[in-house]
Amino acid sequence: MALTLEVVGKGFRLKSADNKREFDVSPAQAKAWQEILDRRAREQGLKNSKELLENVKVAVPEAGDSQFKIGKDNKLSDADTMLMIGGNVQFSNPDLINAYHQGSLHPDFVLVPTMKPAGAPAAIDALKAPASTADHRKAAVKTYLGQHSGNVEERTNAAVSLMDSRADFGSPDMQEVRLKEIMDVLVEPYEDEATRRSIVGALKQHSWSSHDGQGLDGQKVAALISGHARTAYGIH
Known part of the structure; x- marks a missing residue:
């Protein structure tokens, strides 16, 4: 590669x-x-x-x-x-x-x-705004993912596109919070464990890359996804 x-x-x-x-x-x-x-x-x-x-x-x-x-x-x-x-x-x-x-x-x-997430500017603006609240950010992400509600795979791909814009989210600490919030909006609507596992698996398999050389690199994003899946959803 x-x-x-x-x-x-x-x-x-x-x-x-x-x-x-x-x-x-x-x-x-x-x-x-x-x-x-x-x-x-x-x-x-x-x-x-x-x-x-x-x-x-x-x-x-x-x-x-x-x-x-x-x-x-x-x-x-x-x-x-x-x-x-x-x-x-x-x-x-x-x-x-x-x-x-x-x-x-x-x-x-x-x-x-770099394929910009279609319809995502409002979501990205909310995610990177320092004064935005968690509820405001999650509502913006929910609206964005709602435009890609054809199936689980489509919604997951849309979330990946949004998560891969993380260089816009500010410092590494801010990035971690925003990535977890995007995961929550993506995963929480699905109640069955098999679907949740398939979503988390797809996120972990994505080749995450560092956009700015200063924020989270690919290994840290993968570790964050695994850790949050384990803590928030009980998926190991």
Whole structure:
């Protein structure tokens, strides 16, 4: 699975999808990468790499990766994957992307669109507002999930999209509270244990990633989900 590029201070780092491996990025690499990403940003009609990284995820392929696989790994639909491929104009063939080797000054960067949760701005605004109450936040999330009430899987996917916007929720402490509140709104309407277990299982299987390098990383989110499921719902 492709590595994910993250901003750390004025530099970068690469992390594996399971958060078990990290690759340090040297100052020489960071300088070269900044120039490449600034160019990619201009190609996308954006000002610079900072604005680019606020709008897309940057994946760096490992052996066996293709743009099709990267789209699938990031849970993009077939249509969204084709849009992603169309937007990465630097590749003449979506399968011909080079595996990263440590120290590379010119890796292949694949720009992966961040799919914003449809209809979620009001929910996100409530979740990140410092003065909002728990009741206010939960009501906003309930309204958002109510737009995705076709089945359990649809509601769970909608909640995942909202939870993966956690960089907007403020400090790590605030993020933990907000993530638990989203889980509660998602899980509590279902009374049978089997359904609750399936929801928690889906949340734990999601590949959570750190958005800002300062908040909760993927392992901490997974641990939070497991701990809250155990404490709040008795699911081990």
